[in-house]
Ligand SMILES: Nc1ncnc2c1ncn2[C@@H]1O[C@H](COP(=O)(O)OP(=O)(O)O)[C@@H](O)[C@H]1O
């Protein structure tokens with residue numbers, strides 16, 4: 054089967070800013086694909102190009118065999134779009150909004166079924182204005198589903214939710230995708246990507262910096278232990294210290310960080326080297342690397358606030 | 362076939378939105394009616410000197426304010442409504458569905474025309490019931506043609522104004538700054554009897570006076586049936602084409618970056 058989405062070397066600039074800088078990936082039919090990254094990484098720009106909302110500057114994009122930039126009505130009939138933020142006419146009731154949009158699609162899901170799926174049956178006749186932010190977000194989701202799409206885009210579907218509401222939304226997305234709908238999801242919550250996605254692309258600064266199943270990313274994380282310390286100025290050649298190590302060493306300003314799968318052996322070698330030369334290793338720590346570490350390492354420091 | 366169904370549904374949805382926004386309904390329907398009652402109370406209902414000859418206050422204002430209400434219902438309401446909904450991201454949502462642009466805009470415009478029909482009918486009806494305003498059957502076709510040409514013209518100009526307005530904050534200001542001055546030189550708020558030449562000319566060029574005059578001629582006892590004002594209708598057609606050209610070139614579905622009204626950011630914060 055040909056991929057549902059094929060993106061090759063996609064680029065998008067806003068003035069001097071390279072918001073999307075040579076991104077490539079593909080998504081198989083029925084797959085749940087997450088783009089994970091901090092605010093400003095270029096996630097929305099990428100999905101909105103796939104949705105046909107924005108024009109790209111370069112690269113090839115094919116979604117369901119169609120170029121979204123030229124897809125027009127036929128294309129939009131086959132995809133569901135949940136934007137990061139989009140209004141709904143607040144004077145209409147939930148059912149009226151769904152009825153109206155449902156008429157636009159050639160395939161459609163029954164309104165009652167969709168209402169039930171997003172748990173808004175009781176609010177069906179309430180004005181959109183009277184709904185909470187979370188309930189309005191579920192109307193967004195309902196509108197994304199009403200045309201029974203082959204593929205649905207979810208741009209940060211749970212941002213701003215409290216943890217309990219987020220967990221309920223995950224259940225919802227799982228339920229909705231059990232029937233084989235292809236999903237492209239963006240999020241800046243690591244846990245959300247892990248919970249929902251078959252495959253994750255980590256995006257930062259307009260580039261994809263890692264890609265794989267959550268298990269593969271986690272396996273990477275679990276296999277790693279980090280040894281960190283700082284060297285005082287020494288005359289001894291560092292190759293004696295670093296070359297025999299099993300793990301990968303990196304360092305800046307005499308701060309050394311070693312990611313290793315053999316922490317015991319590497320630590321023994323390091324401490325022996327230091328004791329032999331009468332060197333005290335400052336701030337020596339050994340810790341196991343978790344998924345959060347992997348993610349933060351991939352996307353850099355800027356995530357500090359976004360990941361909370 | 363299903364596009365027509367979709368158009369019908371969007372007209373109905375737009376209509377519901379209008380009636381469920383009481384403040385808009387008041388300005389569009391209530392205010393012009395209050396003005397009619399007020400003007401007749403202030404000036405009495407004796408014949409006054411107008412461009413059409415000496416006709417009663419109510420005969421003049423039921424037509425003039427009826428046209429004003431129709432123009433507000435189309436031009437002002439569409440301009441404000443569309444730019445507000447663009448800022449809120451509603452237009453962007455619509456653009457991401459298979460709803461064709463002509464169906465969406467057609468729904469907005471036709472619903473506004475329907476509300477204009479309602480507003481003007483109530484205005485003229487009140488004049489007939491309360492103030493002895495008279496219609497002649499032979500001139501009604503001319504009134505209808507003028508009304509359709511005028512409301513379609515102002516609806517198109519409303520879309521055009523929404524296309525050039527940067528945000529929902531500037532749209533009402535532009536709408537009022539254009540409508541109100543036009544109101545004073547167009548036989549709508551005050552009867553013009555021998556105004557200075559330049560004022561006559563200014564009125565003739567802009568679309569409100571051609572709308573008001575062609576409609577009021579159909580209600581004037583001095584005009585000769587069938588009372589079609591073809592040169593006025595031609596001006597309306599020209600403005601319709603201007604509105605279409607501007608909308609075609611400038612209409613946007615997405616909010617202008619950096620021109621958000623705060624409503625959008627509140628929504629974003631709530632999510
Ligand atoms: N319409 C735009 N005009 C100019 N800059 C933009 C626009 N949209 C996004 N950007 C910038 O592009 C970068 C990527 O934004 P975005 O795709 O929204 O990231 P994300 O969705 O990952 O938070 C950001 O630096 C953002 O400020």
Ligand SMILES: [Mg+2]
Nearest residue numbers: 096097137209
């Ligand atoms: Mg985003």
